[in-house]
Amino acid sequence: MRPVAVVGIGKTPFGVFADRDLRSLAVEASHKCLKNGNIEPSRVEAFYLGNFAGPSFVGQSHLAPFVAGAAGITGAPATRVEAACASSGSAFFHGWSAVAAGIYDLVLVTGVEKMTSQETPRVAEILAMAGDCGGEVRSGATFPALFAMIANRHMHQYGTKREHLAAVAVKNHANGAKNPDAHMRKVITMEQALAAKPIAEPLTLYDCSLVSDGAAAVLLAPLERAGEFTNKPVRVLGVAQTSDFVALEQKEDITTFRAVRAAAGKAYGMAGLGPQDIQFAEVHDCFTIAEIVAIEDLGFADKGQGGFYTAEGRTCPSGELPVNTSGGLKSKGHPVGATGVAQICDVVLQIRGEAGERQVKRREIGLAENLGGSGASAVVTILGAA
Numbered sequence: 001m002r003p004v005a006v007v008g009i010g011k012t013p014f015g016v017f018a019d020r021d022l023r024s025l026a027v028e029a030s031h032k033c034l035k036n037g038n039i040e041p042s043r044v045e046a047f048y049l050g051n052f053a054g055p056s057f058v059g060q061s062h063l064a065p066f067v068a069g070a071a072g073i074t075g076a077p078a079t080r081v082e083a084a085c086a087s088s089g090s091a092f093f094h095g096w097s098a099v100a101a102g103i104y105d106l107v108l109v110t111g112v113e114k115m116t117s118q119e120t121p122r123v124a125e126i127l128a129m130a131g132d133c134g135g136e137v138r139s140g141a142t143f144p145a146l147f148a149m150i151a152n153r154h155m156h157q158y159g160t161k162r163e164h165l166a167a168v169a170v171k172n173h174a175n176g177a178k179n180p181d182a183h184m185r186k187v188i189t190m191e192q193a194l195a196a197k198p199i200a201e202p203l204t205l206y207d208c209s210l211v212s213d214g215a216a217a218v219l220l221a222p223l224e225r226a227g228e229f230t231n232k233p234v235r236v237l238g239v240a241q242t243s244d245f246v247a248l249e250q251k252e253d254i255t256t257f258r259a260v261r262a263a264a265g266k267a268y269g270m271a272g273l274g275p276q277d278i279q280f281a282e283v284h285d286c287f288t289i290a291e292i293v294a295i296e297d298l299g300f301a302d303k304g305q306g307g308f309y310t311a312e313g314r315t316c317p318s319g320e321l322p323v324n325t326s327g328g329l330k331s332k333g334h335p336v337g338a339t340g341v342a343q344i345c346d347v348v349l350q351i352r353g354e355a356g357e358r359q360v361k362r363r364e365i366g367l368a369e370n371l372g373g374s375g376a377s378a379v380v381t382i383l384g385a386a
Contacts, residue, residue, distance in 0.1 A: 001100040001101065002099065002100050002101075002102055002222050002223070002224070003100075003222070003223035003224070003235060003236075004096050004099045004100050004220055004221070004222060004223060004235070004236045005220070005221055005222070005223045005226040005233040005234060005235050005236065005386055006218050006219065006220060006233070006234045006235075006236065006344065006348050006383065007037045007219050007220070007221045007226050007229040007230045007233055008033045008034060008035075008036040008037020008038070008039070008217075008218065008219030008229065008230065009032075009033055009036055009216075009217070009218050009219075009344075009345040009348050009349070010028075010029045010030065010031065010032025010033030010034070010035070010036055010216070010217045010218075010345070011029055011032065011181055011214070011215070011216040011217070011342060011345050012025050012028050012029050012032075012181075012214050012215045012216070013180070013181040013182075013183075013214065014181060014182065014183040014210075014212045014213070014214035014332055014333030014334075014335060014338075014342075015183045015212060015213060015214070015333060016116045016183075016212070016213060017116070017213045018116070020114070020213060021058065021114060022051075022054055022057070022058050022060065022063075022067075022112055022113070022114035023066060023067055023070050025112050025114060025213060025214060025215040026049070026067040026070075026071070026110050026112040026215045026217075027067065027070050027071045028215065029110055029112070029214075029215035029216050029217040029338075030067070030071045030073075030108060030110050030215075030217045031071065032217070033108065033110070033217035033218060033219050034108065034217075034219065036219070036230075037219040037221075037229045037230060038229050038230065039106065039219070039229060040072075041071055041072030041073045042072065042073075043106055044073045044076055044106055044107070044108045045076055045104040045105060045106045045107060046076050046077050046078075046079075046095070046098055046103075046104045046106075046107045046108075047064060047067075047068045047071075047073050047076055047077070047078040047079070047107075047108050047109075047110070048064075048079050048080075048081055048091040048092075048094055048095045048107065048108070048109045048110070049063055049064040049067055049068075049078065049079070049080045049081065049091060049109075049110050049111070049112070050080075050081050050082075050083075050087040050088025050089070050090065050091035050092070050109070050110070050111035050112070050337050050338070050340060050341060051063055051080055051081075051082065051087055051088075051111070051112055051113060051337035052082055052083075052084055052085065052087045052113060052130070052336045052337045053113070053126050053127075053129070053336075053337075054080075054112075054113075054114070054337070056126045056129070057113065057114055057115055057117055057118055057123075057126060058114050058117055063080050064078035064079050064080040065078040067110065067112070073108070079094070081094060083241075083372045083377040083379075084130035084336070084372035084373045084376065084377055085130070085284070085286060085334070085336045085339060085340075085370070085371060085372050085373070086241075086284075086340055086370045086371055086372030086377040086378060086379050087111065087336065087337045087340065087372070088109065088110070088111025088112075088216070088337055088338055088339065088340035088341040088342075088370070089241070089339075089340025089341070089343070089344075089368070089370030089372075089379030089381070090241055090340070090370075090372075090377065090379055091109050091110075091111060091340070091341070092109050092218065092239070092340060092341055092344060092379070092381065093239055093240075093241040093379050093381075095107040095108075095109040095218075095220050096220060096236055096239050099220045099221065099222060105221060105222055105225065106219065106220070106221055107219070107220045107221075108217060108218075108219055108220075109217065109218050109219075109220065109341055110215060110216070110217040110341065111215060111216050111217070111335075111337050111338035111339065111340055111341035111342065112214070112215035112216075112335065112337050112338050113212075113213065113214070113215075113335035113336050113337035113338050114213050114335070115211050115212060115213060115335055115336070116211060116212070116213050120211065123211050124142050124143075127142070127143055127336070128141075128142050128143065130143075130246075130372065130373045130376075131143065131146065131246060131247070131373060131374065132246045132247035132248075132249075135247050135249065136247055136248065136249070142200075143286070143287075143373075143374065144199050144200040144203055144208055144287070145200045146248055146374045147200075147203065147286070147287040147289055147290060147374065148199075148200035148201060148202065148203050149248060149254065150248075150254050150255065150289055150290075150293065150374070151165065151202055151203060151207075151287070151288075151289040152201070152202060153254050153255050154255045154289060154292070154293070154304075154307075155202065157255055157304065158255070158303075158304030158305070158307075159304070160289075160292065160304070160306075160307040160308075161307065162194060162202055163190070163194070163311060164292065164306075164307025164308065164310060164311050165193075165202065165203070165207055165288040165289060165292070165307070166190050166193035166194050166206070166207075166288070167190070167307075167310045167311045168207075168285060168288035168291045168292065168310055168330070169188065169193045169206040169207060169288050169330055170188055170189065170190055170193055171310070171315065171316055171323075171324070172285060172291075172324050172327050172328040172330040172331045173186055173187055173188045173206075173327070173330065173331045174187055175317065175324060175325050175326065175327045175328070175331065175358060176326070176327020176328070176330070176331025176332050177327070177331070178327075178356070178357040178358050179326055179327045179331070179332055179358060180356075181332070182326070182327045182331050182332045182333065183210050183212045183214075183331070183332060183333030184210060184327075184331050184333070185327075185331070186331070188206060192206065193206040193207075203287060203288070203289070206288075206330075207287055207288040207289070208286075208287055208330075209285065209286045209287065209328075209329040209330050209333075209334040210329070210330075210331075210333045210334055211334075212333030212334055212335040213335050214333060214335040214338050214342070215335070215338050216338045216341040216342035216344075216345050217341060217345075218341055218344055218345060218348070220236075223235055223386060226386060232352045233386040234347075234348045234351050234352065234383050234384070234385065234386060235383065235384050235385070235386040236381065236382075236383060237270070237271035237272075237273065237365070237382045237383060237384045238266070238267035238268060238269070238270035238271030238273070238380075238381070238382040239267055239270070239379070239380070239381040239382070240262075240263040240264075240265075240266030240267045240270065240379070240380055241263060241377070241378065241379045242259045242260075242262040242263040242266070242377075242378055243259055243376055243377050243378070244257070244258045244259040244262075244375055244376055244377075244378075245376060246373055246374075246376040248374055251375070255293065255303075255304075256293060256296065256297055256303070257293060257294075257297050257371065257375035257378060258375070259371075259375055259376065259377060259378035260293075260294060260297040260298065260369060260371065260375065260378040260380065261297045262378070263369075263378045263379060263380040264297065264298050264299065264369070264380045266380075267367075267380040267381065267382050268299075268382070270382075271382045271384075273365065273382065274299070275298060275299030275300050277365055278298075278300070278321065278365055278366065278367045278382070279321070279322075279360070279362040279363060279364060279365050279366060280321065280322040280323070280325065280347075280350060280360050280362070280363065280366050280367075281295075281298065281300070281321065281322075281323050281324075281366060281367040281368070281369065282323075282324055282325075282326060282328070282343040282344075282346050282347055282366070282367070282368045282369070283295065283298070283323055283324060283328070283368075283369045284329065284339070284343075284369055284370055284371035285324060285328040285329050285330050286329050286334060286371065288330065290371065291306075291310070291323065291324065291328065291330075292306035292307050292310060293306060294306075294369050294371070295309060295310070295315065295321075295323060298367065298369060298380070300321050300323075301314075310323075317358065317360060322360045325346070325350065325355065325358045325360060326342075326343075326346040326358065332346075339370060340368070340370035340379060343368040343369075343370060343381075344368050344381060344383070346368075347366040347367070347368050347381075347383050348383065350363045350366055351363050351364065351365075351366055351383060351384070351385050363385075364384060364385045365382065365383070365384045365385075366382075366383050366384075367380065367381065367382050367383075368380070368381045368383070
């Protein structure tokens with residue numbers, strides 16, 4: 001397998017864009033990425049599109065060539081990848097695999113979702129399709145309900161408190177307020193987080209990620225050719241995708257995501273690194289409890305201690321392990337098909353030293369963790385300065 005580098009990145013802002021459609025968002029991110037990587041669309045050898053539910057949200061199937069053609073990419077294979085909220089993380093994994101295997105040299109991976117074209121009840125219905133439709137969803141469970149069960153069990157088993165969940169929200173909103181592309185650039189207090197409208201006990205409005213529109217893209221190339229496209233290549237040190245049962249009821253322990261632990265183990269092994277070597281991370285905080293579980297499953301905090309670790313300020317930008325300096329899904333936004341690639345873009349910005357007000361001091365090695373459903377899919381990517 002050849003070493004692979006990210007040689008270009010591009011993103012749209014995340015938010016509610018009544019005047020934008022899915023294709024225009026994806027094309028904007030793709031063109032920004034290609035410009036950043038100093039190539040024309042005609043040079044792209046393969047295109048992977050991460051998208052969860054374009055057919056349901058916007059009524060369009062056959063999305064990969066639909067987007068690729070509009071971006072000026074024709075003749076190359078164009079493939080849509082779906083893995084719930086880990087769709088573009090998975091697309092990245094497959095794009096990396098193709099370059100690493102020597103099948104292609106220049107691969108564009110774009111993630112996109114246009115969610116706000118539907119009313120909130122319909123959005124919840126579409127998102128629930130990533131769950132166990134014949135069991136949990138049929139019984140009325142939405143994802144806030146499922147993650148509320150995870151939170152309640154974590155609280156019962158490990159003493160996690162509502163204040164720990166709120167600490168995640170407060171930190172990520174403070175980070176997102178400094179991100180010009182974030183959906184909600186709003187600082188909140190602990191009191192606001194605790195007093196917010198209840199959604200699914202113990203989760204409140206500020207524990208839940210946003211319904212967003214947006215797109216992100218990365219350009220991959222063999223490391224040996226990276227200098228042709230950028231003077232700031234970022235090497236893919238390790239990447240792995242794994243899976244687990246879709247339904248919570250089939251999992252032995254709902255306070256941990258087995259797929260994340262497995263993907264992290266494989267990515268660490270590929271990189272020759274351990275959790276202690278990671279200097280900052282972007283993790284999948286679709287709900288605040290998901291960030292707490294993630295930092296435990298990734299080995300940053302002991303099992304059951306993620307809430308305490310967060311409340312102590314250790315994941316703040318000035319802490320020992322900054323987490324979600326972008327604002328995370330909680331503040332940056334969560335257009336589900338774009339999230340995984342957007343996380344990688346944010347890690348690349350940090351490694352390049354281009355994160356502006358959010359720049360961390362230790363930036364040589366970063367990690368992105370992208371989760372699908374209630375832990376059925378996971379992609380963990382470790383990136384480092386080339």
